[in-house]
Amino acid sequence: MFSMSSRIRRARVSAGLTQAELARRLGVQRSAVTQWERDSGTHPSVAHLAQIACETGVHFEWLATGRGESQPSPGALETALTAQDYARDELESRALIGLRRVNSRRREAVVKVIELLAS
Numbered sequence: 001m002f003s004m005s006s007r008i009r010r011a012r013v014s015a016g017l018t019q020a021e022l023a024r025r026l027g028v029q030r031s032a033v034t035q036w037e038r039d040s041g042t043h044p045s046v047a048h049l050a051q052i053a054c055e056t057g058v059h060f061e062w063l064a065t066g067r068g069e070s071q072p073s074p075g076a077l078e079t080a081l082t083a084q085d086y087a088r089d090e091l092e093s094r095a096l097i098g099l100r101r102v103n104s105r106r107r108e109a110v111v112k113v114i115e116l117l118a119s
Contacts, residue, residue, distance in 0.1 A: 007063055008044070009037040011056035011070070026051050 002010065012022050012033075019037070023030040026048060035041035036048075044052065046064075053060040062070045087093035095114075102110055 002066060003039060004043060004064070004066075005037050005039050005041060007058075007066060007070075008033075008052060011052065011058045011063060012037070014058075014071075015056040017056065022052070022055060025055050 012019070017025075019033040020030045023033045026033075028048070032042075032044070032048075036044050049064050050060055052058075053063045056063075057072070058070050059068055059072060061068045087096050099107060099110055
């Protein structure tokens with residue numbers, strides 16, 4: 001199994017990024033990336049690991065632990081949600097929170113009431 005430092009380096013190189021470019025995208029100094037890629041260096045924060053995974057297109061779990069596949073399968077990163085899947089304002093957010101608190105039997109009734117009011 002590769003060390004975290006070598007996984008970070010491997011992900012960066014596979015994405016065609018220099019240390020300087022990855023640092024710029026993450027908002028850190030190039031020396032931070034150098035440290036992360038050094039076997040005896042420091043480890044990035046979880047937030048930086050997540051950013052590295054996004055910028056290089058690798059799975060976060062693989063980058064952080066070495067487990068699983070390094071690269072997602074084709075199409076796996078396509079958008080699974082649309083803007084309509086999110087609450088648009090505070091009122092919708094409160095309604096969604098309330099709906100999640102209702103048990104499944106009553107949830108159907110709540111949705112039917114909303115649909116009737118909307119028609």
